[in-house]
Amino acid sequence: MRSNSGKPLGIYVHIPFCKSKCEYCDFYSLGGSRDRRTTDQYLQALADHIRETGRLAPDYTVDTVYFGGGTPSFFGAENLEKVLDELQKRFHFGADPEITLEANPDSVTPQGLKRLVRAGFNRISIGVQSDQDDMLKRLGRPHTYEQARMAVVRAREAGFANLSLDLMFGLPNQTLTGWRDTLENVLRLKPEHMSCYALKVEPNTPLWEYRDCANLPNDDVQADMYLAASEILQDHGYEHYEISNFAKPGFRSRHNLKYWTGGEYLGFGPCAASDFAGKRFTIEPDLRAYVEGIAHHGSVLSECETIPPRERAGEYVMLRSRIVSGLDAQEYERSYLLPFAPLQQLLERFAGHGLAAQSGSRWYLTPRGWLVSNRIILALQDAQEKSTPLAKKR
CATH class of the missing domain: 3.20.20.70 (Aldolase class I)
Known part of the structure; x- marks a missing residue:
């Protein structure tokens, strides 16, 4: 089709x-x-x-x-x-x-x-x-x-x-x-x-x-x-x-x-992961269990969960920090109703050390920033956790 x-x-x-x-x-x-x-x-x-x-x-x-x-x-x-x-x-x-x-x-x-x-x-x-x-x-x-x-x-x-x-x-x-x-x-x-x-x-x-x-x-x-x-x-x-x-x-x-970038995908086969229709699920890493589970219409998943918005926001920070298009302040606030300002304060500091850069409303890590991306992401997510949600527009 x-x-x-x-x-x-x-x-x-x-x-x-x-x-x-x-x-x-x-x-x-x-x-x-x-x-x-x-x-x-x-x-x-x-x-x-x-x-x-x-x-x-x-x-x-x-x-x-x-x-x-x-x-x-x-x-x-x-x-x-x-x-x-x-x-x-x-x-x-x-x-x-x-x-x-x-x-x-x-x-x-x-x-x-x-x-x-x-x-x-x-x-x-x-x-x-x-x-x-x-x-x-x-x-x-x-x-x-x-x-x-x-x-x-x-x-x-x-x-x-x-x-x-x-x-x-x-x-x-x-x-x-x-x-x-x-x-x-x-x-x-x-x-x-x-x-x-x-x-x-x-x-x-x-x-x-x-x-x-x-x-x-x-x-x-x-x-x-x-x-x-x-x-x-x-x-x-x-x-x-x-x-x-x-x-x-x-x-x-x-x-x-x-x-x-947070797109949806479906996985097939043992250990394959999916992110689909608001849920994340992973298949058990066991070939025999997969074959038998599918044949007998049983469960083949090792985990399945609905991801709350706040966790999605944390994933946005983690995943977008991996790519050159980076984090977009407007997209972030519109999608998650969280202020970008606490993240920007950190990113400005990282930029002073050559680890991040800005283009318009977009912030991204440099190759030197990617070398220490785990530390940067943890710092950004910590600031995110402490932030107060924005008021919804009427």
């Missing part, structure tokens, strides 16, 4: 399968081979869930779809096409939806990529992470840099004109000079979008167990790496539009911006 009207809606589909688990990964994913029965059961669960949920969104128009994981490309082009086809049958789609696939370099083929483009996928995000094969091996990545380069070539040949690459910094033994060289090397692939993430050492991962002897760069070096990425990518014509994301003009991730 297709329509050009209705409230915009994003859709996220979680594919929990991976060839292998990376040393640092704490996302819900299942490494190793899978049997056909598991695949078929998951496809059926997704189809049933999509069909049931589509009935709840007749007044919405899907403008973004994002297949994340796990490794969606490891799931296979045929299976991904089936899921997208089910979505297109059960939801109203706009005329120009952004449909993104996450992919690992080792699990894409020329034939599969062409099939995905024919099915409607028009954006691909390839997990490169590093251009050093020894580093990739140490991180548990199942590919080489040459495979990453060839994945880009094959994606272009298949027809993908919107390509994003993921890189990580703060890696074991990585230096600032090495990180700069990595950026310059990867930029030769000419992606439309780049995501640069600092390595996070999370509990319950293999890396956590040997973190103290992994020779990870300290916080000061990581900060220098972050600022170097911002400088180099902007010099190459990329907009630094979100804390970790850079895009050529016209190629910002429309789906991810839904999260940062």
Whole structure:
């Protein structure tokens, strides 16, 4: 079903399968081979869930779809096409939806990529992470840099004109000079979008167990790496539009911006989150429980809550601080009936230290501000909590 009207809606589909688990990964994913029965059961669960949920969104128009994981490309082009086809049958789609696939370099083929483009996928995000094969091996990545380069070539040949690459910094033994060289090397692939993430050492991962002897760069070096990425990518014509994301003009991730701007989205698959019709809910991170719950019309949620306006206001501050469009004083007061003045006083102080800047009624954090964004956001939310609501206009 297709329509050009209705409230915009994003859709996220979680594919929990991976060839292998990376040393640092704490996302819900299942490494190793899978049997056909598991695949078929998951496809059926997704189809049933999509069909049931589509009935709840007749007044919405899907403008973004994002297949994340796990490794969606490891799931296979045929299976991904089936899921997208089910979505297109059960939801109203706009005329120009952004449909993104996450992919690992080792699990894409020329034939599969062409099939995905024919099915409607028009954006691909390839997990490169590093251009050093020894580093990739140490991180548990199942590919080489040459495979990453060839994945880009094959994606272009298949027809993908919107390509994003993921890189990580703060890696074991990585230096600032090495990180700069990595950026310059990867930029030769000419992606439309780049995501640069600092390595996070999370509990319950293999890396956590040997973190103290992994020779990870300290916080000061990581900060220098972050600022170097911002400088180099902007010099190459990329907009630094979100804390970790850079895009050529016209190629910002429309789906991810839904999260940062408070848009509505629905998630399918274990651990997928939704923010829809005033409620936020998350699916239990358990593949078997998801398959059985959908099959027997049981609950598959780990949590579901209605978000009160005051909490939404706090989320506005947190999420908008992540993007270059920032916080708009007029929009804030109109939406939440809270005074912006207490926040502005803090932002003016941060601006004096080069951490924030103003454009009209809009305030945003600078790259240096994003480095300490957690502290800034906490300060803003504390001031917000102490503020007195504005009187409603009669």
